[in-house]
Amino acid sequence: MDTPNQPPGKSIPKQDLGGRKLSFMDHWYTLHPWIHFCPTRGKVLCFHCARANALSSSVPAKEKAFITEGFSNWKKALQRFSQHARSEHHLRSLPPSRNSITGVIETADAKQQEVNRANLMKVITSIIYLARQGLALRGHGNDDGNLIELLKLRACDSEELEQWLRRKERYLHQDTQNEILQLVSHEVLRNIISGMRDAVDGEVPDVPPFSVIVDGTQDISGNEQQSICVRYVDKDFNVQEEFLGFYQAQSTTGADLSRLIEDALRRLNLPLTHLRGLAFDGAANMAGCVRGVQAILREKTTKALFVHCGAHCVNLAAKESCDVSTMLRNALYTINEVGRLFAESLKFREKFAELCVCENESPKKLRPLCPTRWTVRLQAVDAALDRYDEVLSTVEELGAGRTHVAARAAGLHAQLRKKSTLLALHMARVVLAPLDRLNRAAQGSRCTVSQLMSSVRLTKELLQAERDNADHTIQGLLRKVEASSCDAPMTLPRQKRVPARFAGAGEQHHAEDLPQYLREQLLLAIDSACTQLSDRFDQEGVREHGKVEKALLSSLNVKELDQLFQESPWREDISVADLAPQLQVLFKNNRPENLDAAKATVADLEESARAMFPDAVKLVRLLLTLPASSATAERSFSANVRNLHADSEFGNSGKSFICAAERTSDS
Template identity: 45%
Template sequence: MAIYQDKLTPFGAKSKPAFITSGFKNWKKAFEKFKAHENSHTHRHAVSVTAQESHPINAQLSSALATQQGDNRHCLEKIVSSIKYLARQGQALRGHGDDDSNLYQLLKNLAEDDALLVKWLLRSQKEYLSPQIQNEILCSMSNSIVSEIADTIRNLPIFEFAIIMDGTQDISGKEQESICLHYIDSDMKPHEEFIGLYSVSETTGKSLAAVVKDVLFKLNLPMHGLRGQTYDGAANMSGKHAGAQALIKQEQPLALFVHCGAHCTNLIAQKACLASVLNRDSLDWVNQLGVLFSQSGKFKAIHAATAHTEIPSCTAIKPLCPTRWAVRSKAIRDVLSQYGSVLASLQEMASGASNTASTANGLLGQFRKGKTVLGLILASPVIDELECLSISFQRKPLLE
């Protein structure tokens, strides 16, 4: 048994030295002696008070636990703030490995001035940086933001709002419905707030109407405050009898249905471009030229070298997006301003033996025709007007 030379307590001075200084040796009577010592005043005093009377063991353990919890809370706050920053900037949290992720590298940068965070990052187990915890934190942030939006709408002087819904398929082929809420605040400023994406098993009017009602129920937004609903022109959305808008109107007749302005603009632009065969074909050739430019690095290099001899700086030729009409006017201008270099690049590309030589040869034949140039010249002012219309619908001041 270990021998201690610490300062003896008043009780310890009168106790047997076997348990304090000289050590216990009479092991034949160990149980008897231990029991007697356990009931002695010296042992009771040592257990209840300990050698450090101002800091008992239980208090030391509680203090250490509180310190550890405070340190962990500090590091968790740093993790949450880092995730919030990356999410706000639209940056990915993860990387090829845990130590290469944007989140971990951002925490390492913050740890340069934070000793606690440095010590925490050196731990072998980083459970608070796992993908599951990241998703849980992001989900909590999302729920907090959506709840705040719902609280704002409920506290409006005049409880009125509208709903906007549109659907599309994600990369896995599942139908996702995006839902936004539109409301006017007390300063008469309009707001459109994205609430979330909701998966649906079918896209019937009944199913879509059920999604709208379910979302409003979860946000505690009573149906009697709904004053508007905006969808596209599909039958399952805008149908007079079985569409989602008709089924919602049965419960709330004041929910006026309005065909989405952006969708109407898209339909108008499509019809305007398809009305003339000359314009339609010319725009299609520009689109195919943009596809060739984006997919063939060789053609891109040929065009850059050819255009550099004619103009100081060449411009990339991009394909036409079927829904983003605000980029079509620029694409047409880029082709018309570099028409000579486009022809020269297509001719050089068509003379090669690559798989895209036939595509380049076909495009060369079309762009050599005068009607292609005429179609682009005639389509340009029309597309410019449609672009102004699209931009006016998307302009931010309209939502402020």
């Protein structure tokens, strides 16, 4: 409080003198502006003396009434007020006059503090801005880099900041920058945890059931960084995925990674008892059933379900389906080399752009194939097919030279002019296109396991439809290839005989003509994709999730529900005896067809109505909590892996840098 509390005199307790009551007079405030009414004591104090007493314990005995005890003798009020106003303690406690030397110094100091505070805030906001945009703060020296250049730009509009930057102490040392980033990251994490606690109904602070999404990558210095995310459901039944940061791992064994995850959760006060889901990739150290991270964590919390990341499963399925056919594999390798040559050779890019302009077409960037994310190879295939004639003409002209680039271009021209290469690219697209759409659906941050499995079923149906229509597809592709500029004819390749120890002594099947051979190659890729999808998504966590979802969506009695929950890790979270009548009443008029419909029904209920269906509401939350893939972690990698590289090169703290870049708007 900077000013005395001076309420109306009638609100101050009166003094009782044997049936005679004396009141506090309002004009006393004018005579003695230092009078302060203390509501807790019901008496008045000296505002300046009481304030000064907080910094010193020496209180004169005569002045205790106006400093600590309080004064309420209104009969002698004017006398005592005047005496206190002339006391030495009161005069020392008064703030210095602005005209005095002390007052001038304190005024100047206060103004300088205000200016310093404003300039320091500009430094902090500049650091937050750069972190938010994922830009490195420092350069190769102390006086270059994005931060100092941004501050110089802002100083053009602020003379005070320009003078600040000339100072010796500018608070721009690398340790200060890292400390600011760390403070921001801690505030961000506190806001994330606070948001999680707000999702829990009740007066006792707690966290909702949550899942953990973990994936790993290496920075430029070779340090293993683990991206840790949490997934939970808020009060409005919206799925929230929060990126907690990158954590450096000393080792990639399952035991060390599980300890790292436990330590990160423990530091954020996220107990393992609330952990209900795990989403990792399929590496042995993560998904292993004995020494993997999921096995170790599930030993400590048996209520957690593990789901192998859906996006990784789709990528692996795409890889196997393309590798199983040598025809498709060789064509994709050729396109990869074209993309590499396009990225390395300026002459290639210029000639390609020139040919595209001549055809009144906008040049499209040719890209090499991603070595790990197979589903994005569709983009590279589409880019090559859209400008196939221009690509063919470009490599033909480049191949006429005498450089090493010409040798590469000549080899690529020999492959691209084959009609079999163009046909194989079209066949690869038949398989990759449905898988690419499935991958996009799996990477949604709010995608649930049930939605993922529904997308998998639809993808398999699309692939099966392509299989049934394979003859028509091959005929159409043959007509398209024949009309292209490729001049190397297609012939039926030599078909190897499988050793008798594998195939037996019976007569082996060989394609009789080219269309039959091409149909077999296409069916081989399609069948491999369908088999991979079936095998890779046949997971224990997915099956358990399906059982619980069936309990929610089906009209089952207590006995049937008890059988479904008999081996479910979530059995202790749900009262089966209470769940059956709650579901019957909640979905009496409209039985939901899927989890989204059940979520909408529960979300439309008022909070008081939700309290009538606690087990049904909890079941919906649990089903939404289990992640379908590590989509958030993958997005964090693609957006922030360059930050990890910059951190290692310029010395920033990777974890705090990334955390601050993710959520600085909250702080």
